[in-house]
Amino acid sequence: MPTRFGLASSFSTVAPHYDATRHIPAASLHACYDRLIAAGLFPGHGRICDAGCGTGQISLPLAERGYMVAGYDIAAEMVRLAQAKCRSGWQASYAVADVRALPEADAAFDAIVVSKLFMHIADWELACRELIRVARPGAPLVHIRDRDAYGQAVRRHFTNRIRAAGIDTLFLGPDPGSSAELVAFMAAQGWTRIPVAMSDIAWRFETSAGDTLRGLRERIFAEFWYVPEAVYAQALADTEAWAEAEPGGLDRTEIMTPHLAVEVFRPEG
Ligand SMILES: C[S@@+](CC[C@H](N)C(=O)[O-])C[C@H]1O[C@@H](n2cnc3c(N)ncnc32)[C@H](O)[C@@H]1O
Known part of the structure; x- marks a missing residue:
């Protein structure tokens, strides 16, 4: 479909794998929202936009609490999964x-939540501008990430092979490892970042080298989607050989302990 915008990564093709491979537990999100509400950084009720909602992970807990949730995503299959998780009586719609062009009036929302979106959009600043447009005066934009969830040894090895092939830029938008670009852009729009400590909100999951390799074979990890086919195939072959030779081989498991990293942006004044 022609678009007036730059490239953005639709997750429709990986939707069936999404929740199994990128999961923030609802309990962790409830703990995060409790803390934000207690700090006066999030409204106790109202209409919430989940921008780039995916399968609804970060906003379904809000729908459960009685908020009116509107989630938007370019991937129809992700939206379908989000909508399927809604329970009767919840005021949530996913579309x-x-x-970068939301079907919403100015100042339509009491808060915006956004997770792991901007790195998937080349002209991510347009997305920020649009989110600012639909936020009512004073509404917060809550930026949520899960840290230390994706650093499995196999994935690190693969990334190193890709970088060794001369490919340095893996994401379309800002590197998720730093929020410096986002903070600077929002500051230029008159939105201040309010730091909120959340790193104690952590969880655990176990994963095997074989699982990660399967994901790489099926190309489910978005930061590698734009790597040329030949480079990808070579890095995958190298990584497979390395993983098989490691003690434990493909059955080797790792316990990952991700935690939340949350930033709140609010208009100054
Ligand atoms: C890594 S997923 C994050 C999904 C969800 N926010 C979460 O935390 O689980 C990124 C999502 O952004 C969506 N996306 C990418 N570009 C977009 C755009 N321009 N507009 C709306 N959604 C977009 C993708 O389809 C994908 O579902």
Whole structure:
């Protein structure tokens, strides 16, 4: 479909794998929202936009609490999964739309939540501008990430092979490892970042080298989607050989202990 915007990564093809491979537990999100509400950084009720909602992970807990949730994503299959998780009585709707052109009036929302989106959009600043447009005066934009969830040894090895092939830029938008670009852009729009300590909100999951390799074979990890086919195939072959030779081989498991990293942006004044 032609678009007036730059490239953005739709997750429709990986939707069936999404929740199994990128999961933030609802209990952790409830703990996060409790803390934000107690700090006066999140409204106790109202209409919430989940921008780039995916399968609804970060906003379904809000729907459960009685908020009116509108989630938007360009990937129809992700939206379908989000909608399927809604329970009767919840005021939540998930729909296909580009966050750079939301079908919403100005100042339509009491808060915006956004997780792991901007790195998947080349002109991510347009998404920020649009989110600012739909936020009512004073509404927060809550930026949520899960840290230390994706550093499995196999994935690190693969990334190193890709970088060794001369490919340094893996994401379309800002590198998720740093929020410096986002903070600077929002500051230029008059939105201040309010730091909120959340690193104690952590969880655990176990994963095997074989699982990660399967994901790489099926190309489910978005930061590698734009790596040329030949480079990808070579890095995968190297990584497979390395993983098989490691003690424990493909059955080797790792316990991952991700935690939340949350930033709140609010208009100054
Ligand atoms: C890593 S997933 C994050 C999904 C969800 N926010 C979460 O935390 O689980 C990134 C999502 O952004 C969506 N996306 C990418 N570009 C978009 C755009 N321009 N407008 C709306 N959604 C977009 C993708 O389809 C994908 O579902």
